[in-house]
Amino acid sequence: MEAEVLPQHAFPLKGSKLHHGLYPRECELCFPRLQFHDQAQFARHLRVVHCKKEGGSYICRYGDNNVCQKLPLEGVSDEDYEAHIRRVHCDPLHHSLTNIEDPREKEFTLSSFTQNLSAVLSDPGRSRSEVNTFFTRHWGDSFVPPHSIPRSTLIPPISDQQFIAHQKNTSKVYKRYHATKRALAALQQPSTCGEGDSDDLPQVLMDPLFHLSDARTFVDIFTVPQKGVPDPLTVTRSGKTVVPCAPDDTDGKKPPGSFRDYMSLSSRLESFHDVVDSRLATRLVAKSAAFWQMVHSYGGLHEELSDAMSDIRRVRSNLQAVSRLVCDRTRKIIQLYEKREKKQKLLAKLFDVACLREAQTTVQMLLNQSDYPKVIECIETSEDVLSSELSGVQCFRHLGSQLTEMYGxxxxxxxxxxxxxxxxxxxxxxxxxxxxxxxxxxxxxxxxxxxxxxxxxxxxxxxxxxxxxxxxxxxxxxxxxxxxxxxxxxxxxxxxxxxxxxxxxxxxxxxxxxxxxxxxxxxxxxxxxxxxxxxxxxxxxxxxxxNIKHVNSPVVTDDSVQGHAVLDLSSSEQDEPLQAGSGEPQTxxxxxxxxxxxxxxxxxxxxxxxxxxxxxxxxxxxxxxxxxxxxxxxxxxKLQEGAQDLTTPEQLTQMISLVKQYQQECSEQGWHKTEPIAVSPLSKCLQRLCLEYIERFHNQRRAKMSSTLDAEVWKAAEVSSEYQFLVDECVRTLRLRNVKPTSEQAVGGDALMVEGVPYVVVGSALVFLKILADYCECFAALPTFAADILSRVVELLKGFNSRSCQLILGAGALQLVGLKTISVRNLALASRSLQLIVHFVPLVANEAEASLKEDQKHLMRHFRQALTDYSDHIGEIKFKLISVIDHHTTNCLSNWEVSSSIPSPSFQQICRQMQKFHNGLAGIIPDEQIKSLFETVHDHFKGNLKLHLAKIGLSPHDSLKYGCVSQDYAFYAQSLRAMSSCSELQIESLNDVIYGKY
Known part of the structure; x- marks a missing residue:
């Protein structure tokens, strides 16, 4: 339990103005709080902050509402103000704010309810009846106090043993508390030997350097001070003026500078002496216990000192013996060891001299054995010894240059x-x-x-x-x-x-x-x-x-690096060399x-x-x-100009695989650290060779296609077994490849059979089909360059389509191969050849798509565009065929006259043209396409016939003409049905032709 600390003013203060019980203290009016450790600091603060000067008067404002009630409102002089703040505010007995007790701060006890009975009964404010009935008015005359007070239910019952145990535990704490309280009170008890004992004595007498031999001190003591100058015997440290003891002070009657009155000065000095004597006596009394304790302990200290001196004598004698028996012998051993070391160093230098004399002979012997590392080590060791151990030896003054020359x-x-x-x-x-x-x-x-x-x-x-x-x-x-x-x-x-x-x-x-x-x-x-x-x-x-050598000898002198460029590996761990003559690293x-x-x-x-x-x-x-x-x-x-590159894609692939296998083996050995395989010269060379090969491959195929088309006579070509086997393998494997048949395999014929469908085509179409097979092989062999191959395949497809269009629809074949006219059969062969190419283009597209990367799949649109161009071309050929037969039928109808001769010559001519047109298509174009073509031709003929009949004004009412026209139309229908491809053609009656809507 902590001891209770009582407030300072609870202890009596005696003697001088002690302030150590109050300080450090705080200013109670300033915020934030300022703390002061002594009276001087607090007095200075009051003068600066809580003082107002009006004229020559000082007004104290340290109090409630900035008004000090202990000082007049009109103010006082400077000396009175200084005395006021020291007496009232700085002194702990009289400070203005802290001594005002707040009744609310008093401890609340049972005595707070008590009052003085005599004062209550003699209170003049009470009436006599109130005083008479003071003891009976609350309880009445019949009030009888109860014999016992019932036990409270809130207080638990305790036994005697519990109370005794509680008393024992509490008594220990209580005794310790009172002991601590008494000790604190003793510590805080004001002493008569405080620091202020000399504050009311003249300052000149309390000066530590006081001496009458000092002229100034002598003048201050024995002479009358000048006017206006305070008397040194009255000036104190506290600022108070010492009043002379004798009432008849004669010093004031003497002139300034004269000697003081002897009796007056003597009485004043005696009074000062008495004060000092009494205070010294008080201090001696206060220190008597400590003095006698020190006196009593002096004897014990003297005995301990005597024992310590005897122990010191014994230790000194022992140390002398140790110095004589141990230290002197050890010193002699150390001296002998140092002499031995010096002689060993001298012997080592002599050995070094002997080795250096044989250095050149040793180097020559090692050179004969081609042991260069030992030669270099021998030279370096000799130079190190020469520059460090044997520096300045005259017999070896030329050996350094000889070793340097030998080094080079x-x-x-x-x-x-x-x-x-x-x-x-x-x-x-x-x-x-x-x-x-x-x-x-x-x-x-x-x-x-x-x-x-x-x-x-x-x-x-x-x-x-x-x-x-x-x-x-x-x-x-x-x-x-x-x-x-x-x-x-x-x-x-x-x-x-x-x-x-x-x-x-x-x-x-x-x-x-x-x-x-x-x-x-x-x-x-x-x-x-x-x-x-x-x-x-x-x-x-x-x-x-x-590195080991550098660690063993970290100090390197200037002489050790002279001569030649000795290998300095002290910085061998640095990756950046230093520039010569500078300390900055360069990259x-x-x-x-x-x-x-x-x-x-x-x-x-x-x-x-x-x-x-x-x-x-x-x-x-x-x-x-x-x-x-x-x-x-x-x-x-590199090929000579005009030479053909006979390398196939498979052969190129074999060569590339050999080179890549070599690259892979080298990569496994770790020979691609700074230069990855992708950017190595060999990879770049392979890429260049592949691109050049693709370009030569494309140029050769393009030239072959162009020459074949230009020499094409546009007749049905005989299909060899090679082409038929190529198509059969393609149908079987769904992959277009150039394969050569054996004698037992498929044989050729007049038409190329594709999944049972005959294709009668020209020879250039077969050659172009084989070229497409070459490109498919190129896709499979060089998948990395699929985008480049694709662009060239599409170029060939478009070139074949456009060139065939120029030769047939543009009639370019008339001048190239000497055709008299572009016949229906030529158009049919061209259309069928295009249909054959269209049939195999998706296979080529599949090959390309399988080789393309994901970010290159958008290039497949070129194939779709090519197929669209081929379909448009086939449609144009169909339109050309229809326009040819339409031209003949229109001419015949324009010359047709209704006559009695049945059939009429015009209809006979129409039927002959139809038959000729059918014969030109038969055997080349399938029957379904011929039928579709004749359906279109028949529709156009019906329209032309209807217009012509309307022009001549034919009607069923004219039975003769109508009958002739009916017989001609029946002859036309019979001729159409006689054609093999049009046997199932739907032919309307003449009335349907005349009155139908087309």
Whole structure:
């Protein structure tokens, strides 16, 4: 339980004006509240904020409604105002606001209901009857207090044991509370030895530097002050003026500057002495308990001090013994150890001198063994020892320059050896299962070159790779040209120009050549991969060794980097080299390109760059192999002017599959890191070759179609077994392909049978059908280029349609092949040929749609447009046929005269033209189409007949003419029904013709 803290004014204050019980305090009128820690701060605040100056008067406003009730409203002087705020507001006994007790703040107890009985009875405001009946008016004369008060139901009953236990627990807390309360009261009890004991004494006497030898102090004490100057013996720290003890002060009668009156000065000093003596006595009394306690403890402290001194003597004697027996011996051991270390260092320097004397001999011996890494290590070690351990030794003053010169000579020797070894490595074919023949020698030389920072060997590797790939390609191509057995009499015997011999190879030999070249290229790239691993391994070993060396010797002096360019790998982990003479990093050029050739062409200046470049050796070799292979493929694809490309889509597909298989194997080896397959030179070359092949393929087919159409005589062609078998296979497999029949397969005939339907067509239609089959094979072989093939197929379809239209409907065949006229049979063959092409166009469209991507399916609209053009063309031919027969019937009807000769000559001529027209169509166009055609012709004839009869004014009332016309019409109907295709033709009567609506 926490102790109760009573308010400050509950304790009596004695003696001087103590303020530590009140402060720190807050200003009760300012908001926000300001806190002050002493009287001076609070007095300053009252003067500045809560004071108003009017003339020479000061008005205090620290109180309710900014009015202080302890000071006149007209104000007081400055000294009186200062005394007022210190006495009334700053003093805890008289401060104006805090001492005003609010009755509402008093503690509410049972005594709050009590009153003074005598005051109540003697209250003049009460009447005598009220006083007489004061004790009986509420309860009456018969009021009898009850003997017992009933127990409250709200208070639970308790036993004696419970009360005793509660009393024990409470008494402990209560005693602790009173002890704490007494301690707090003692702490807050004002003491007579406060800080204000000297506030009412003259300030000159209380000065810590007071001394009568000081002239100023002497004058202030013994002389009368000047007029207007306060007397130093009356000026106190609190600001009050000390009143002289003697009433007859004679100092005021003496002139200023003269000595004070002796008796008056003596009495004043004696009074000051008495005050100080009494206050000192009071302080001594207050401190007596502590003084006697200190006196009593002095004896014990003296005894403890004596014991401590004896212990110190004993410890000092023990320390002297330890220093003599232990420290001195240890010091001698340390001195002996230091002498031994110095002698060992001297011996080590002598050994270094001996080794340096034999440095050149050792280097020469290692060079004879071709152990270049140890040679470089020996030279570097010698230079380190010479620059650090043996610096300044005169006998070795020329050894540094000799080692530097030897360093450069060894670098050039290693470059020459490396060139020789790499040429031997690439010039010989290793045994089976072995990738490199001279890997040990190469590793030794490469490590030496890296140590001397001769990174130019990477350029040698790049050059040798190019030469080796060129040699491999020429060797394989020459070998296959010779093995193919082609006639080489017209060509250079050295075969320096291999383009023409390659183009003369048959396609099987060409595929074998491509296969062998790609296999040799792949094996060579694997050898380069092994070389790449050797270079990277050597670089990593050098870097790790240098890192360990750098960690073991982190301090590098200026002398250690003199002479030649010693390999500094302290920054080998940095990927960005620094520019010479500056500390700013620059971006390496080889990080800005994705071409392995460009990356390897950048000059290498550090081991990190070497590692990055070396990791691209295999990819660079693969890139160069792709370039060489591209040149071989392009040389094969180049044709002489006017030569035909006999390559089929299937053969092109076989070649592409070989190349893509090679690319896939290389990709699995990780040789497409910086250059994906899609953007590699070989992929671009294949795409170019395919597009050129499609263009040549299309040009050849277009020229073939044009020449065939231009030479077409527009007669029914005999269908060979090849075309019939092509159609039969197409019907069976729903795929249009060029297939050659065997002797047991389908035979040809006069008509091409398509699902049992005969097609009598011209030869150009059969040739164009085979061309469409070629394009279908091209779709299947090159699905990636389906959009390009589609555009060319549609171009051929439109070209065949438009050219046939020009030749037949435009009568262009009259001048080209010498036709006398465009007959009905020519029109029928043209229509039937177009119908044959229309029948197979959906199969071509299906092939194209199966190969197109989703975002290219919109190109299928071109096929639909082509079919629409073909249907329009067929309709125009039909309209042409109808117009031809309509022209003959109209001419005959115009010359027709009703006569007694039955049938009339005009109707005989009409029937002969009809028969001729039917004979021209029969055998070419199916009977259903002929019937449909004659139905249209018959409808037109009825219309023309009706108009002619109306013109001549024929009516049934003229029985003679009507009978003749009826017989002519019956002859016409009988002639139509006699035709094989029109036997079921519906022919109306003459009355229906005359009176019917058409």
């Amino acid at each position: 000579v060894i670098g050039r020797m290693m470059l020459d050896d490396f060139a020789t070894i790499i040429q031997k490595e690439f010039g010989t074919k290793p045994e089976d299962g072995v990738l490199m023949t001279y890997d040990g020698e190469l590793s030794c030389v490469i490590m030496g070159l890296i140590q001397v920072r001769r990174f130019g060997f990477m350029s040698m590797i790049r050059t040798e790779i190019l030469e080796a790939l060129k040699g491999i390609l020429r060797h394989e191509v020459k070998l296959h040209i010779v093995q193919s057995g082609i006639d080489l009499t017209d060509f250079d015997p050295t075969l320096n120009q291999l383009g023409e011999p390659v183009r003369r190879l048959v396609y099987e030999d060409w595929l074998k050549t491509v296969d062998d070249v790609t296999r040799e290229f792949f094996n060579f790239c694997k050898r380069i991969q092994a070389l790449q691993d050797v270079v990277c391994e050597c670089a990593e070993r050098i870097r790790n060794h240098s 390496p050029e080889f990080l800005l390109s994705n071409d392995p050739a460009a990356l390897l062409a950048v000059e290498i200046r550090s081991v990190p760059q070497l590692l990055k470049s070396a990791s691209l050796l295999a990819e660079f070799a693969h890139h160069c192999a792709q370039t060489r292979l591209c040149r071989l493929l392009i040389a094969r694809s």
